[in-house]
Amino acid sequence: MSELRYRDALGAALREELHRDERVLLMGEDIGVFGGAFKVTAGLLEEFGERRVRDTPISENTIVGMGVGAAMSGLRPVVELMTINFSLLAFDQIVNHAAHIHYMFGGQVRVPLVVRMPQGAGHQLGPTHSHCLEALFLHVPGLLVAVPATAADAKGLLKSAIRDDNPVIFIEHESLYGVRGEVPDSEEHLVDFGRARVSREGSDVTIVAVSRMALTAERAAAVLADEHGVQAEVIDPRTLRPLDLDTILASVRKTNRCVIVEEGWPHGGVGANLAALVCEQAFDDLDAPVARVSGADVPMPYSKPLEDIAYPHEPQIVDAALQTLGAAGSR
Amino acid sequence: MSELRYRDALGAALREELHRDERVLLMGEDIGVFGGAFKVTAGLLEEFGERRVRDTPISENTIVGMGVGAAMSGLRPVVELMTINFSLLAFDQIVNHAAHIHYMFGGQVRVPLVVRMPQGAGHQLGPTHSHCLEALFLHVPGLLVAVPATAADAKGLLKSAIRDDNPVIFIEHESLYGVRGEVPDSEEHLVDFGRARVSREGSDVTIVAVSRMALTAERAAAVLADEHGVQAEVIDPRTLRPLDLDTILASVRKTNRCVIVEEGWPHGGVGANLAALVCEQAFDDLDAPVARVSGADVPMPYSKPLEDIAYPHEPQIVDAALQTLGAAGSR
């Protein structure tokens, strides 16, 4: 085990996979000479050279599309988009092409492409640079979607993503890059897609939280325990496609209460999707409606106090959990 | 009242608004000389000339972006995208620009833009031309989203959309273009956004169905009544933003059962969103889990028999409704 920043865990995953497999190459805006807008790729150009680590022009749709073509031809490209907001420029290549090519050509060809990008608010980057858009990707069959919250998952999931034969949307979080965590040293430390992480066990309420919110939820769970005597079980799904619904359902069957926490928009978000699934599959086990805590349904404002209230913090999670408990027996 | 095809009702709305308001103009690929890929705009070039009805190059992102700029400057552009699948090329202008400009510039400027486009399967157009993507748009604050199912709504909602000061995503359905329906003749026949249409009253189960599925659901309701003695209430929300949740909830409070029907993908779809909202708001009124009927979670295949089973027909809706009834009292 080593203590690594999330950013460096990602960098280590890239470095190891570049070493392991000659077919892996990186492409993206300012990932080379500049070292990456968030420095995830720092040092890799120096180590692997211009053939494997490629600075691109600002042409998101084409960068991703070239990744698709290269992947179809046997390479394993990892494309970095500077933030998830710019992935909207590449949405055609991601959805109409990367996601559907394997199916539409009858399984003849594979698209082992990884598209990495960070999301998230908290740094006053305003309405064009702050959104959490995982819900747009989880909607699309053919994509895998990872949302790592810890350094260990960042590394293990990224390595798995690069080795996977499906196109993977790999969503990092800007506020996590500096967070340290224990990371297994082994070059074969892989984290499987479709296996949730139970970061805290508890019997009173299940809290499912994605991306950065997994950490916020853990802190909320500590408050619930310390101040309210409530034992929350905290689940980080790690990947939204595939989804480890079994782990979530098992927990809900135990706690009979469920709170879902996401940073993105509520209408048609991750929370709506999980709430629908949980209500469908565990209806008789629920003692209260599934509660959702989400980002506010607004473009992210620049103003610090407005931004602060536009995405969830512990108090909302604590409140939501207490509400599901207050509702117990009310039916 | 006149009996009009859905297509012609849309054409009439465009014609009337072009006459009424000099600021209205149309832009899109092949809407003029060709008369529109689906002939909605047929005859308008001849009637209004090249200034008001503009054929564009194949440049989706720029066509929408020009619509944004023109709308900011006081025009009321209506942009046609040939199908919703191509809107993914314009996703940046739709989300990062059209949806957010009013908010991000502090309310100083408005974007009264309408983006019209059809969606839907049924004609073997395969994996790049058949998807239903309303869920991608309803996720985004700042957009209004309309999904008219009848000729009268097509006309009335389109006229309202053109007169609205917000950017509107106006989603038509390819299989509805030929369907006839009664349409009020008045040039002031407007259908308000945010008011659902109850197309059939019933007390046993609420069926909420969007876009083309609203008609499929009506037929399923007839089968439920005729063959199973079940009285279904069928609700077409008409618009997904704003959403007339009140009408849906009132119905669920009466029937205690709810089925949601959509043609698009299930993961993070319209159904997930509505199911989450209904479960949250009417938890204690539900006698069975909210059931969802949706398109299959696959890129739409070309093969006729595969396409047939990849989107919902009446039997699935009937089954889902019966299931919610069978589940009654099982709690």
Added chain:
Amino acid sequence: MGAPAKADVARLPEPDVAREWLATMTLIRRFEERAGEMYARAKVGGFLHLSIGEEATIVGSARALRTTDYLVSTYRSHGHALVRGTPPEKVMAELFGRVDGCSRGRGGSMHMFDLERRFMGGYGIVGGNLPIAAGVALASDYTGTDEVTLCTFGDGACNQGTFGETLNLAALWRLPVVFMVTNNQFGMGTALQRHSAVTDLRRKGEGLGVPGMSCDGMDVLDTHAVLSWAVERVRTERRPVLVEAITYRFRGHSMADPEQYRTKEEVAQWRERDPIPAFGELLLGAGVLDERQREQIDADAVARVDAAVQFAESSPHPEPDSLYDDVYVLDRARWGTYSVKTTDPQAHPSSPAERQRDDAAQAADGADEIPQQMSDALLLGEEAT
């Protein structure tokens, strides 16, 4: 037509090769004519975009490639599959939506594919294939081979953002790709001069670092000569080139196009330059072909297409339970839920009674208001009434 110009004869390849070109153009023509008939008989669904009139651009360019080179096409790609050697049977079966189709019935007319023959696909999104072709070329470059990728697209596609993005990147990274604009004078119903400010499409790469040239796309010899030069230049100099092939689409954009955007006279004029008879005459005049051989070539093409239709007819439809196959590559132990099945495909109507009810319902909602064989017409808004 008289005796061929000496210059033309001098440009002729070996007789065998010349005859093969004629045979392949003829096969493509006959194949597409038959596909059109099959469409009218509702054996083929969806859209059907024919390249009738453009065969010289297809054969002239593809024959400039080695078998190890790659070809990337658009939704108008039957000919591109055939010229690469995909059996007509598999192409026709794809049009029929059958399991033996070259995309297993999943893609249809717009999405042909043949990995083995390095035909890297037809794509339904205008402009979507350019970055993909550049990616294929990147892989060739990365692995140090001397393969070249030929990427074809239409005049209308030059206006798509990917055009500028991809040409710049290909020039910057010196990727071995030939960009070929099949300029058939229209993007759907929009004439070239109504969609592009610059109509001399060779020039489209000037600001992007990609030199351009043109060829006569009605002349397989000229197309072949120019493309051969371009392909070899790209192979050795490793810089992309843009080639405009000037041609004309004889048929509508797709099957039900009323073609109000052009005159019958214009079409007739271009039809006089039909590349297949023109090349046939040239070969006859040059003594490379006799009348009997010419008829044989045509008869062979027709027979081959007959066989293709028979094969397609007898190939089964995909099984319902294959619906979820190949959404994902699932080749080792897997966890989690990949797909959400809120409707079970097996549960869809299958009994005759249900099927009948469903058909009636379809009719009521307008999908089948019009006979099946006119479904394209419906989609294009032209109704049977």
Added chain:
Amino acid sequence: MGAPAKADVARLPEPDVAREWLATMTLIRRFEERAGEMYARAKVGGFLHLSIGEEATIVGSARALRTTDYLVSTYRSHGHALVRGTPPEKVMAELFGRVDGCSRGRGGSMHMFDLERRFMGGYGIVGGNLPIAAGVALASDYTGTDEVTLCTFGDGACNQGTFGETLNLAALWRLPVVFMVTNNQFGMGTALQRHSAVTDLRRKGEGLGVPGMSCDGMDVLDTHAVLSWAVERVRTERRPVLVEAITYRFRGHSMADPEQYRTKEEVAQWRERDPIPAFGELLLGAGVLDERQREQIDADAVARVDAAVQFAESSPHPEPDSLYDDVYVLDRARWGTYSVKTTDPQAHPSSPAERQRDDAAQAADGADEIPQQMSDALLLGEEAT
């Protein structure tokens, strides 16, 4: 520096005008220097992109416009707001995220806006502003006015798909728009020759029907002369033009840029051509300005910026309950649910205790691992350690 060349003097505008240009360039410089300080003191958050070194491109171009003309910019747009006449107070208040900011604190540095002064906005998406500018020009054309739109963007933006799409459409539709590339030699850390196959950016419009020209973006006179010509040509001939202004960004891309992609020598060389002292010298030499006036201009700028900071400091933060304002225009009777409020903004931490707990939490998840004023550094990955 010696006496100015006769040619330069001959090009000078009226003395008042010349002094106004110098004053505006100075104001922009002083404003941005102060903004940088305010950023270091955590008064400003997010990204802060300065145009220091590029002032001549801003003033030279904007002064070629009439007040009825439109200007559309990028995320590097403080100067564009100021040159149009937006009070420095409102621009600084926007940087401070206050209600009196020119976008009411919603947009920040990257999203300035002033409808009244026809400054149609700064946009955070590279290339996103081109179609918008063309749309503004379309509206001018549609309503039959002779307004012109000036659209500025960077060398890096030329590689975005919208560049080709928009230039073609503007040429095809003869829209009154001047496209101006502010070529500051870099897109972030990527040098021009590493992101663009053609580095002579004038040529970028050649295949698109848009003629190009260049100007010396370090020389306000040359910039003004070329842009004036371009703007008037566009106004009368109603065809777009592309102008490349060759300049240099003296500071990092944004605040915490370590600038490893260029040498100190290169920066120093360009700094010798700093457009503000250069123009000052010219005016002095031409007798249009004396030393005292020059100092006064600078002192005025500093005073104005002082006032702007004071104004911004005293402007209130937006009220929490304004969070949902202006997501939609809601100006008449409305039905239905527009926004889904699963979290009530009022419920967020507000009591000191809660706020404290939240701060600690933030620190733990790394957001504030680094002092607030280094948040940009964090975002750029350069940590305080």
